[in-house]
Amino acid sequence: MAVYTHLGAEDLARLIGEYDVGSLVMAKGIAEGVSNSNWLVETTGSGGSGTRFILTLYERRIDYADLPYFLGLLDHLAAKGCPVPRTMHDRDGASWRMVEGKAAALIEFLPGVSPTRPTPTQARSIGAVLAGLHLAAADFPQTRANAMDFAASAAILDACGAAALETIDPALPAMLDHARVAAALDLSALPQSQTHTDLFPDNVLMLGEDVTGLIDFYFACTGPMLLDLTVTHAAWCFDAANAYRADCGVALIDGYQSVRPLTPEERALFADVAKGACLRFVASRAEDWLDTPDDALVTRKYPMQFAQRWQFYHDHGAALLAG
Amino acid sequence: MAVYTHLGAEDLARLIGEYDVGSLVMAKGIAEGVSNSNWLVETTGSGGSGTRFILTLYERRIDYADLPYFLGLLDHLAAKGCPVPRTMHDRDGASWRMVEGKAAALIEFLPGVSPTRPTPTQARSIGAVLAGLHLAAADFPQTRANAMDFAASAAILDACGAAALETIDPALPAMLDHARVAAALDLSALPQSQTHTDLFPDNVLMLGEDVTGLIDFYFACTGPMLLDLTVTHAAWCFDAANAYRADCGVALIDGYQSVRPLTPEERALFADVAKGACLRFVASRAEDWLDTPDDALVTRKYPMQFAQRWQFYHDHGAALLAG
CATH class of the missing domain: 3.90.1200.10 (Aminoglycoside phosphotransferase (APH), C-terminal lobe)
Known part of the structure; x- marks a missing residue:
């Protein structure tokens, strides 16, 4: 549960610039994900885009050949109204791109907290x-x-x-x-x-x-x-x-x-x-x-x-x- | 750079409830702070309060006797227009309180990113x-x-x-x-x-x-x-x-x-x-x-x-x- 890869503000701003979501306002590395690095990102927004996203950089354990399945499934379920985050697609239409030799995806932020003692x-x-x-x-x-x-x-x-x-x-x-x-x-x-x-x-x-x-x-x-x-x-x-x-x-x-x-x-x-x-x-x-x-x-x-x-x-x- | 103390959603909601900031909407452990645990917290807001905060739980290295200085200085500087976060005071007026045997403070969230290659x-x-x-x-x-x-x-x-x-x-x-x-x-x-x-x-x-x-x-x-x-x-x-x-x-x-x-x-x-x-x-x-x-x-x-x-x-x- 850590951020394994350092991405500076300038690196993050450049990456966000590949998407039609406005410019970077905030990025906090978050302590989630066992084998990924994750940032909570805020942007100025653009058109119909939201302003908050989870940026995931895929580290170990993930076979990149599986990414079209994982990310495509999110978009499929979100389109049908399931409460799962949509993936943002970059200006080339791709749901993930390579950054520093690693795959990265920009995913819709969803509010809420995880229960630890469910009712x-x-x-x-x-x-x-x-x-x-x-x-x-x-x-x-x-x-x-x-x-x-x-x-x-x-x-x-x-x-x-x-x-x-x-x-x-x-x-x-x-x-x-x-x-x-x-x-x-x-x-x-x-x-x-x-x-x-x-x-x-x-x-x-x-x-x-x-x-x-x-x-x-x-x-x-x-x-x-x-x-x-x-x-x-x-x-x-x-x-x-x-x-x-x-x-x-x-x-x-x-x-x-x-x-x-x-x-x-x-x-x-x-x-x-x-x-x-x-x-x-x-x-x-x-x-x-x-x-x-x-x-x-x-x-x-x-x-x-x-x-x-x-x-x-x-x-x-x-x-x-x-x- | 980690979250050293686990606070469940219910613990966090109870802690946030001690402040006049509305109810908890989101809490993400963030990978900042060398000797503290930090969460980016969002609430529904209340009155003039904001809706986003940094919740800091003070772990090692901090002498709790110094907290009135650190937190008081933030309020003093913020009141004079310096770009530093205000501290939120709980319903009893305190700028910090004890949680799980550790001192905790709820601090204003400020936007922005940290430059790594300053101009x-x-x-x-x-x-x-x-x-x-x-x-x-x-x-x-x-x-x-x-x-x-x-x-x-x-x-x-x-x-x-x-x-x-x-x-x-x-x-x-x-x-x-x-x-x-x-x-x-x-x-x-x-x-x-x-x-x-x-x-x-x-x-x-x-x-x-x-x-x-x-x-x-x-x-x-x-x-x-x-x-x-x-x-x-x-x-x-x-x-x-x-x-x-x-x-x-x-x-x-x-x-x-x-x-x-x-x-x-x-x-x-x-x-x-x-x-x-x-x-x-x-x-x-x-x-x-x-x-x-x-x-x-x-x-x-x-x-x-x-x-x-x-x-x-x-x-x-x-x-x-x-x-």
């Missing part, structure tokens, strides 16, 4: 908005494979190795076996669309109970909509002590189904897919944990948090859709 | 604004000693030790001797006021040629105005290759003198005080260099940059005011 009403709102995104994305013409699918989770945990996983927590090696089970699931009966797959509260902007923005689409991919719902459920419906919050869980699913009812196949697979969703975060966090020195300045996320959520869905997941 | 016209502007600050601060009733005065520089370099300094650069131990000379200077004939003493370009906001904001007053202190001018001169008038930029240097001093002409005593001591100003940054950067592991993620500033500027003022400083 049931907020959970209901995000469920409805997520379903709306899935419906709006159905006719998006591009596709992108999920690089973090269940097979990838199993491969990551396998590469970590049971011995290393055990150094983190004695309960962690069993997650490798569970990940292999998830990787063998047949998801072919599940309806697909474009999905966010990383909709944690810090990727959602809200004003009161209303969702004003979904951001950070850099794990977006084509796949089962149920996976996106279960990721969101696992990310939103546990408190700081990792206890399940039934009020939020019920509200999230109700909100989702108020826009798109789940199919019988989705209801049948809810618990298994939720378990796989948890293992995706167990895997990436375990890998980061083992790769990061104990004394590093960056904060490691504890893999066991999602191992415990896996256990919750294992024990109680099937009952969640029984009502 | 002579920009240097002239900042000179004039600095002189205006010195005149406006003359009747500020509080005082604060300069914790980074010339004696402190000598003490820091002495504590580093010649052997350690030599590991950074063979030319660095000599700076300790020069710092002792600076510490022995008699500055009693120099007129005093409240001074910023850290007015690098990244602490100045500009729109075009106009100064829209001076920020980061956390080294401000009572002392010779000439020291502030020489710090600013040393910070603004060298290019990326550390070559002196005479055009900016002349413009900066001209701009300053257009508002407050230097006294004969100040002109006589310009070179010596400029050398002392350079040694202040040599000292703090050498100390940081030796304290920071080679593989740390934070960027160390190379102490020799200001040792070379010391040499410039040693060789040419007396001639700068000869015109």
Whole structure:
């Protein structure tokens, strides 16, 4: 969470000058994005343009070949009324350009703050908005494979190795076996669309109970909509002590189904897919944990948090859709 | 340059609620401030309040006993028309309050961007604004000693030790001797006021040629105005290759003198005080260099940059005011 690349005011002004948005008034590097540098930018505006934008410089981890998918999806969803930021196109019509050897995009600023302790009403709102995104994305013409699918989770945990996983927590090696089970699931009966797959509260902007923005689409991919719902459920419906919050869980699913009812196949697979969703975060966090020195300045996320959520869905997941 | 303390949206909303500025619309952690956490905050506004603020949470290095000086000085200067941010006072009238065991202040947001390659016209502007600050601060009733005065520089370099300094650069131990000379200077004939003493370009906001904001007053202190001018001169008038930029240097001093002409005593001591100003940054950067592991993620500033500027003022400083 930092600004990895220094861009001086003159560099920023020149970059902004490539867009029809007026001239630069303010630019603040913001502490968001794990692998990008981001600035909150204000301009004088021009024509119908807004005056505030997020300028993103893509650092590591992003394959630039995926940018047309990520940025095109934002424009597609915004045009259909989803609360996602539009991308600004430069004077040549491009949604991204190269700066200092890195890809940069100028993206609409959306107001709102990210809830850290969501209320049931907020959970209901995000469920409805997520379903709306899935419906709006159905006719998006591009596709992108999920690089973090269940097979990838199993491969990551396998590469970590049971011995290393055990150094983190004695309960962690069993997650490798569970990940292999998830990787063998047949998801072919599940309806697909474009999905966010990383909709944690810090990727959602809200004003009161209303969702004003979904951001950070850099794990977006084509796949089962149920996976996106279960990721969101696992990310939103546990408190700081990792206890399940039934009020939020019920509200999230109700909100989702108020826009798109789940199919019988989705209801049948809810618990298994939720378990796989948890293992995706167990895997990436375990890998980061083992790769990061104990004394590093960056904060490691504890893999066991999602191992415990896996256990919750294992024990109680099937009952969640029984009502 | 980071956000050191996590404040959730609900924590931020509650804090903002202590001020008469409306309700929270946006809060972005910004990558500014070496020892503080800062958020750019937007609210709905209320009465005559603005809608955008910088929320600062004071982390290390700041002695909270100094906050009335720092924040009071901002209000004093803003009331006299200097381009510095006003502090917002909470419903109890306080300019700062405690949050999570740390002091927090809500400060007016000012537009503008920090130049990285200042033009002579920009240097002239900042000179004039600095002189205006010195005149406006003359009747500020509080005082604060300069914790980074010339004696402190000598003490820091002495504590580093010649052997350690030599590991950074063979030319660095000599700076300790020069710092002792600076510490022995008699500055009693120099007129005093409240001074910023850290007015690098990244602490100045500009729109075009106009100064829209001076920020980061956390080294401000009572002392010779000439020291502030020489710090600013040393910070603004060298290019990326550390070559002196005479055009900016002349413009900066001209701009300053257009508002407050230097006294004969100040002109006589310009070179010596400029050398002392350079040694202040040599000292703090050498100390940081030796304290920071080679593989740390934070960027160390190379102490020799200001040792070379010391040499410039040693060789040419007396001639700068000869015109």
